[in-house]
Amino acid sequence: MRKIFIADAHLRSPQDRNYRTLVRFLDTLPTDTDTLYLLGDIFEFWIGNPRPVYAHYREIVECLKRVRGRGVRIVYFEGNHDFHLGDFFREQLQAEVHAGAAELQLDGRRVCLCHGDQINRADYRYRALRFVLHAPLVRALVPVFPRRLADRIAATMSRRSSGQHVSRKERWDYPAILETFARERFAAGCDLVVTGHFHIPMQLREDGREFVSLGDWITHYSYAQWTDAGLTLERFA
Numbered sequence: 001m002r003k004i005f006i007a008d009a010h011l012r013s014p015q016d017r018n019y020r021t022l023v024r025f026l027d028t029l030p031t032d033t034d035t036l037y038l039l040g041d042i043f044e045f046w047i048g049n050p051r052p053v054y055a056h057y058r059e060i061v062e063c064l065k066r067v068r069g070r071g072v073r074i075v076y077f078e079g080n081h082d083f084h085l086g087d088f089f090r091e092q093l094q095a096e097v098h099a100g101a102a103e104l105q106l107d108g109r110r111v112c113l114c115h116g117d118q119i120n121r122a123d124y125r126y127r128a129l130r131f132v133l134h135a136p137l138v139r140a141l142v143p144v145f146p147r148r149l150a151d152r153i154a155a156t157m158s159r160r161s162s163g164q165h166v167s168r169k170e171r172w173d174y175p176a177i178l179e180t181f182a183r184e185r186f187a188a189g190c191d192l193v194v195t196g197h198f199h200i201p202m203q204l205r206e207d208g209r210e211f212v213s214l215g216d217w218i219t220h221y222s223y224a225q226w227t228d229a230g231l232t233l234e235r236f237a
Contacts, residue, residue: 002032003106003226007039007115007196009217010081014059018217023063025223025236029072036072039196039214040079040115048139049088061092068093077102079115079197080130084139099134106226109191116197116213119181120172174198182211192231194224203233 011019029036043057053061068074074095078085089095101114117130132138178198185193186209193211201215201222210231215222221236 001034001227002030003035003037004029004033005037005039005113005194005212005214005224005226006042006217007079007214008041008199010041010044011057011060012044013056018221019060021221021236022217023060026063026067029067029070033072036067036074037113037194038074038076039113039194040077040117041081041196042076042079043082046082046085048084053088064093068095075113077113077115077196080117080126083134103190106192110189111192111194112185112190113194114196116195119195119197120174120177122172174200175202178202178211178213179204182206185211192226194231201233201235 006022006025009018009022011022013019026036042060046054046057064074074089074093076085076089076095076097078097078099083099086097086099089097098113100118101112104111104113118127121127178195178200181195182193182204183206186206191209193209194214195212196214196216198213199216199218199220200213201220202211202213204211212224212231212233214224215233217223222233223236224231224233
């Protein structure tokens with residue numbers, strides 16, 4: 001059976017190319033697909049259990065419902081743009097939701113999956129922000145947060161994140177950080193390691209173990225798949 005891994009679509013508007021392309025990709029998943037792993041930041045901003053669903057995300061939610069209706073299991077790893085998702089995604093999509101990294105068994109192999117926003121240990125500012133945003137108090141306040149204020153915060157976070165992306169890539173050697181992380185997980189006994197967050201399509205094979213950084217659905221339209229042939233990094237046009 002086939003397992004698909006995607007991350008970092010950062011969906012905003014149904015009119016955007018990456019939004020349309022992702023819907024097309026999901027609607028044409030091979031029939032032997034049994035699990036879809038969403039490794040975070042599929043949405044540019046989604047926090048909590050909005051009712052009604054954000055209007056600009058209704059189409060992708062309906063698309064995911066179609067995927068689930070075909071018998072495909074959905075496993076969601078929260079990112080730094082989409083979190084506190086458990087209630088909605090479990091209720092509406094019967095999805096398995098992880099707030100952080102997890103180790104799973106995949107065809108007898110030990111697999112580490114994560115969004116990847118905690119990999120760069122030197123980014124102290126983000127790690128402090130993440131600690132605050134994931135606090136139980138914030139989670140409890142999300143349902144009563146005014147929608148307009150949430151939308152303003154979303155727009156501000158989006159602009160700030162986009163503006164900092166280039167400077168962060170200049171400040172840190174992301175490929176080296178990812179290689180170090182992969183080897184740490186290999187040393188801990190993981191056979192496969194898959195992450196998102198860095199927007200870098202990258203694959204590393206070492207002593208029978210494999211690491212994949214998924215890239216994104218903004219410029220690369222990249223994803224990974226697991227089949228009888230093993231783990232491969234692919235692109236969708």
